[in-house]
Amino acid sequence: MSLFPFFRRKTFSRGVHPDANKRTAGSPIRRMPFASRMILPLAQHIGKPAVPLVRAGEEVVRGQPIARADGFLSVPLHAPADGVIEAIELKPSARGPWVESLVLRVYEASTQEVRWANPCDVESLSPKEILQAIQDSGMVGLGGATFPSHAKLSVPAEHKIHTLIVNGCECEPYLTCDHRLMLEHPADLMVGVRLAMRAIGAERAIIGVEDNKLDAVAAIRECLPADSSITVQVVPTKYPQGAEKMLIKSLLDLEVPPGKLPMQVGVVVNNIGTLAQLGQLLPAGQGLTERVVTVTGPGIKKPGDYWVPIGTPMRTVLEWAGAADSGEREIILGGPMMGQAVASLEVPVTKGVPGILVFDQLQIEAARQVWPCIKCGECVNACPMGLNPSMLGMLAVQREYEEMGTHYHLGDCFECGCCTYVCPSHIPLVQQFRVAKGVLRGKAA
Ligand code: SF4
Numbered sequence: 001m002s003l004f005p006f007f008r009r010k011t012f013s014r015g016v017h018p019d020a021n022k023r024t025a026g027s028p029i030r031r032m033p034f035a036s037r038m039i040l041p042l043a044q045h046i047g048k049p050a051v052p053l054v055r056a057g058e059e060v061v062r063g064q065p066i067a068r069a070d071g072f073l074s075v076p077l078h079a080p081a082d083g084v085i086e087a088i089e090l091k092p093s094a095r096g097p098w099v100e101s102l103v104l105r106v107y108e109a110s111t112q113e114v115r116w117a118n119p120c121d122v123e124s125l126s127p128k129e130i131l132q133a134i135q136d137s138g139m140v141g142l143g144g145a146t147f148p149s150h151a152k153l154s155v156p157a158e159h160k161i162h163t164l165i166v167n168g169c170e171c172e173p174y175l176t177c178d179h180r181l182m183l184e185h186p187a188d189l190m191v192g193v194r195l196a197m198r199a200i201g202a203e204r205a206i207i208g209v210e211d212n213k214l215d216a217v218a219a220i221r222e223c224l225p226a227d228s229s230i231t232v233q234v235v236p237t238k239y240p241q242g243a244e245k246m247l248i249k250s251l252l253d254l255e256v257p258p259g260k261l262p263m264q265v266g267v268v269v270n271n272i273g274t275l276a277q278l279g280q281l282l283p284a285g286q287g288l289t290e291r292v293v294t295v296t297g298p299g300i301k302k303p304g305d306y307w308v309p310i311g312t313p314m315r316t317v318l319e320w321a322g323a324a325d326s327g328e329r330e331i332i333l334g335g336p337m338m339g340q341a342v343a344s345l346e347v348p349v350t351k352g353v354p355g356i357l358v359f360d361q362l363q364i365e366a367a368r369q370v371w372p373c374i375k376c377g378e379c380v381n382a383c384p385m386g387l388n389p390s391m392l393g394m395l396a397v398q399r400e401y402e403e404m405g406t407h408y409h410l411g412d413c414f415e416c417g418c419c420t421y422v423c424p425s426h427i428p429l430v431q432q433f434r435v436a437k438g439v440l441r442g443k444a445a
């Protein structure tokens with residue numbers, strides 16, 4: 001019998017049940033050493049790139065702000081180690097185009113000590129001061145969205161927020177970084193949750209955790225406040241349970257209408273890893289210089305969750321985690337459902353990278369064999385947004401992008417990858433939708 005029989009087990013309709021493959025869940029988070037050279041793109045968030053505060057040749061210390069936010073929808077950048085800024089130049093990014101980046105040559109003597117910090121009493125901060133402190137920390141949605149956290153928690157006066165939902169589902173296969181943070185840092189999580197509640201004026205918070213992480217539920221319950229303002233609820237393990245609209249439906253039985261935001265139904269959703277790290281950083285007055293990354297997959301010899309300094313090149317991470325250095329392989333940043341393949345090992349770990357997965361040749365070949373659509377309807381049955389991915393895919397092949405947007409609601413697709421996962425013909429539907437959205441965005445601009 002379940003240890004938690006009293007929790008509600010509501011869920012959303014459709015979705016899929018991929019193999020979890022969470023083989024790193026049982027090991028503590030380890031620390032990855034500094035690479036000799038770090039690459040720090042100025043745009044690691046949605047919004048305007050940060051503006052450098054340093055010049056080539058300048059020495060910096062770990063934690064020092066090295067680029068400032070450029071406006072409301074932007075965040076600063078902090079040095080991940082002691083060293084010297086070697087250059088400010090274009091470097092390859094995970095998305096393909098080269099982007100302006102700071103190159104930091106790390107001193108061999110650099111330690112884990114954060115040498116630039118401004119500790120404060122977070123209990124005395126007003127909501128406005130909390131939001132400013134969050135922006136100053138450089139925090140973005142660590143689940144992969146990279147939306148600046150202070151902006152997400154800035155609620156216009158016309159919306160009254162009744163509930164903060166904390167997303168502890170980590171529904172992507174393979175990834176366990178949030179699971180480990182819940183187990184190892186529940187007290188920091190509580191600090192972060194309370195700060196977020198004060199920032200948005202919510203009187204309650206619900207932490208949603210999938211039922212394959214009951215040890216994390218138990219760890220969090222030990223730290224819950226006595227006044228019941230923060231609760232934890234178990235939800236069924238199902239992908240994409242962690243998507244905002246799905247989680248709101250599961251926990252509150254509320255529907256967020258198409259094209260609307262959660263705050264329009266009185267809810268703000270935040271990722272659990274983001275709040276756990278905010279709970280560490282804000283009282284210490286520190287910026288975001290590292291994050292937990294799950295490094296795993298069949299091509300990794302030492303899989304695990306690691307504290308990885310932001311800016312560490314992929315090559316260094318893979319060497320440290322024991323990736324085979326020969327043969328064909330595919331490297332995915334993020335989870336297998338929503339992640340992105342990277343072509344260059346010089347691409348760095350940025351704020352929005354929760355996982356690095358390495359797959360070997362056999363799996364790549366299996367995925368590459370694409371067959372015509374057999375009109376089985378599996379993708380329609382799987383789509384949690386009730387879309388018709390089969391039709392959208394056919395229109396994408398014909399480059400009927402306008403039609404996809406106007407009549408088949410491409411804008412409601414949040415690229416969860418369920419359709420691609422279930423397609424027996426291995427049609428790369430979600431990749432087609434990303435291209436179509438890019439074209440439509442370009443036309444709109
Ligand atoms: S169409 Fe979009 S939202 Fe629907 S299953 Fe495919 S990727 Fe997910």
Ligand code: SF4
Nearest residue numbers: 373374376377379423
């Ligand atoms: S799942 Fe694939 S084969 Fe089946 S209808 Fe959808 S696109 Fe066609």
